[in-house]
Amino acid sequence: MKKRGKLKSVVNAIIFFFLLSIICFLVVQLVPGDPVRARLGEAAAVMSKDELNQLRDSYGLNDPIIIQYVKWLGSIFQGDFGKSLISGQPVVLEIGRTIGTTLSLALGAIIVMAVVSIPLGIVCAKCKDGLLDKIVNGFCMFFTAMPNFWLGLILIQLFAVNLKVLPAIGSTSTLRGMLLPCFTLGVTFTPQYIKLLRQNIIETLKKDFVRAARARGISEIRIFFFHILRDAFTPVLTLFGISLGELLGGATITEQIYTMKGLGMLSLDAIKHADIYMIQAYLLLVGICIFISNALVDAGCRVLNPAIDIKGAEKK
Amino acid sequence: MKKLARKDRIYIIVFISYLLLLIFGKYFTPYDPNQADMTKMFASFSANHLLGTDNLGRDVFSRIIAGGHTSVFTSLMVILISLVTGVALGLISGYFGGAIDWIIMRMVDTCMVFPATIIAIIVSGILGGGTWNVIISIVCVKWFQYCRVSRSIIVAEKEKEYVMSAKLDGMKSHSIMFKHLLPFVTSNVMTLAVVDIGRVVLTVASLSYLGFGIQLPNAEWGLMLNEGKQFFSTHPIIMIVPGVTIFMSVMIFNFFGSRIQQMVDVENKKED
Numbered sequence: 066m067k068k069r070g071k072l073k074s075v076v077n078a079i080i081f082f083f084l085l086s087i088i089c090f091l092v093v094q095l096v097p098g099d100p101v102r103a104r105l106g107e108a109a110a111v112m113s114k115d116e117l118n119q120l121r122d123s124y125g126l127n128d129p130i131i132i133q134y135v136k137w138l139g140s141i142f143q144g145d146f147g148k149s150l151i152s153g154q155p156v157v158l159e160i161g162r163t164i165g166t167t168l169s170l171a172l173g174a175i176i177v178m179a180v181v182s183i184p185l186g187i188v189c190a191k192c193k194d195g196l197l198d199k200i201v202n203g204f205c206m207f208f209t210a211m212p213n214f215w216l217g218l219i220l221i222q223l224f225a226v227n228l229k230v231l232p233a234i235g236s237t238s239t240l241r242g243m244l245l246p247c248f249t250l251g252v253t254f255t256p257q258y259i260k261l262l263r264q265n266i267i268e269t270l271k272k273d274f275v276r277a278a279r280a281r282g283i284s285e286i287r288i289f290f291f292h293i294l295r296d297a298f299t300p301v302l303t304l305f306g307i308s309l310g311e312l313l314g315g316a317t318i319t320e321q322i323y324t325m326k327g328l329g330m331l332s333l334d335a336i337k338h339a340d341i342y343m344i345q346a347y348l349l350l351v352g353i354c355i356f357i358s359n360a361l362v363d364a365g366c367r368v369l370n371p372a373i374d375i376k377g378a379e380k381k
Numbered sequence: 382m383k384k385l386a387r388k389d390r391i392y393i394i395v396f397i398s399y400l401l402l403l404i405f406g407k408y409f410t411p412y413d414p415n416q417a418d419m420t421k422m423f424a425s426f427s428a429n430h431l432l433g434t435d436n437l438g439r440d441v442f443s444r445i446i447a448g449g450h451t452s453v454f455t456s457l458m459v460i461l462i463s464l465v466t467g468v469a470l471g472l473i474s475g476y477f478g479g480a481i482d483w484i485i486m487r488m489v490d491t492c493m494v495f496p497a498t499i500i501a502i503i504v505s506g507i508l509g510g511g512t513w514n515v516i517i518s519i520v521c522v523k524w525f526q527y528c529r530v531s532r533s534i535i536v537a538e539k540e541k542e543y544v545m546s547a548k549l550d551g552m553k554s555h556s557i558m559f560k561h562l563l564p565f566v567t568s569n570v571m572t573l574a575v576v577d578i579g580r581v582v583l584t585v586a587s588l589s590y591l592g593f594g595i596q597l598p599n600a601e602w603g604l605m606l607n608e609g610k611q612f613f614s615t616h617p618i619i620m621i622v623p624g625v626t627i628f629m630s631v632m633i634f635n636f637f638g639s640r641i642q643q644m645v646d647v648e649n650k651k652e653d
Contacts, residue, residue, distance in 0.1 A: 077490075080487055081490070081491060081494070084487065084488075084491040085491065085494075088491070092503065092507065095507050095508075206632065206635065206636070209579070209631075210579065210628050210629075210631035210632040210635055211628060212583055212586055212590075212606075212624070212627050212628070213587075214590050214603075214606065215606060215620075215624040215627065215628070218606070218610065218613060218620060218624075219624070221613075222613060222614070222617060222620075226614055310494070310495065310496030310497075310499075311498060312496075313496055313499060314496040314497065314498025314499045315498065317498065317499065317502065317591075318498070318587055318590075318591065321591065332499070332502075332503075333502070333591065336503060336506030336507070336593070337506065337592075344503060344507075348495075348499075348503065351495070351499060352494060352495065355494050355495070355496070356494060359494070
């Protein structure tokens, strides 16, 4: 059984990467205008039609689209993503330079998410329908409706302009510079986690194994942290896998507000200037990152809740 | 349907009148929302200009209302198109199964992996701004939810006996799908759509804020934020007004959405 499952996931992974590469390739075809003219810039105006056509030949742009795709895929496997049309440097280098900022921003946001939503979710479930629950519910409604770009601007105005305690421009080198961006990015994700955690804990509390644990005389604290939380955390982890992608998207907006030179800013610039190679590489990178993180989350769920494997086997 | 509770009736009235205000308010604005008047830059709140004027002397109140029209029109179109595409593909995929199902589901899986914001930004960036391109770019990241939900309902529903008997009666596939299966999907999918409105409004606003969405001189809330950004430290008010508007609208939509969801859940439980 297990072997077949593994084979199936490998096949799915291959299909996924195939589709991913097709999407990334097609993105370039969607860009309006002539890629040769885009690459040459103003120099294209002085060239004759024949010269342009020759150039197009040398880039392989006159080949049938399938051959272009295969060639492109081959160069990707050799690690050649092309050169950025803006700076003229290899795309890989540019991405390598900026990815650190985005990763630390995302990590900071994840810490904010965990610090805010786990305690609040637990507290809400513990005093269900109480005053605290209602207050947190209000907090959730507030931050679901809050556009995070506006939140960022207001935080800048408040903390950087009026109170002058934190810098308006984010930087990953200091903790103070990280505080506002990470909070802006992280807090908009908290409502869904608080709600999910609250719901799951309430449901788990009713389950039989909790009663059985109580009957065995295990202390309430132990039951809560080792039995209930463990069970209630599986869906949270799944949601986390989905959020990782959105985190990268949100990072784009956050980086723009706090003028941080991260992957998001890089991609925004690339999109504005139709820098196709950069967009391609960015899309591929995001897709692969998310695929890997989803696989990790899946494995994490299995560790937390071994019953998933058993249920899966029973279904077959 | 049972008589609604008084509270719910109030919610529905508030929601619908808000929608109507946003959709038709455009035709009753006190000023032309795009009319610039350099003599009256950054006016504060007054009886003439309810919410003051912006950096080009345009009446903010009129622009907010006109922007509301753009936001709501765009968001409703996004939901409508994703709903139709998603449900249609979901019906086909769930009803026929086999290879078609496999292909559609792999498409859905791949689309789901990509973060919505990034794809919306890239698609609208490549297509260029403008209302319809924004709509297309957000539909790209919305359709598959509806597809998944409707497919899962159809897969469960098509095994039932009445579908069998319809088949035996020689009913055509498409009429089985439309007459028997579609009604089952509607209530679930409609709830999903109502819950989604708030999120789509936010996405439209953030696209416009980044400059990939609705283009000037049209008024749109996110675009107004983008324009007002540079005057934030000197005239914070032209930043706060559109922000509060987005916040309030999304709040109203979300509140109504979650209420509808609760009502449908209760109904479903009763049926069980």
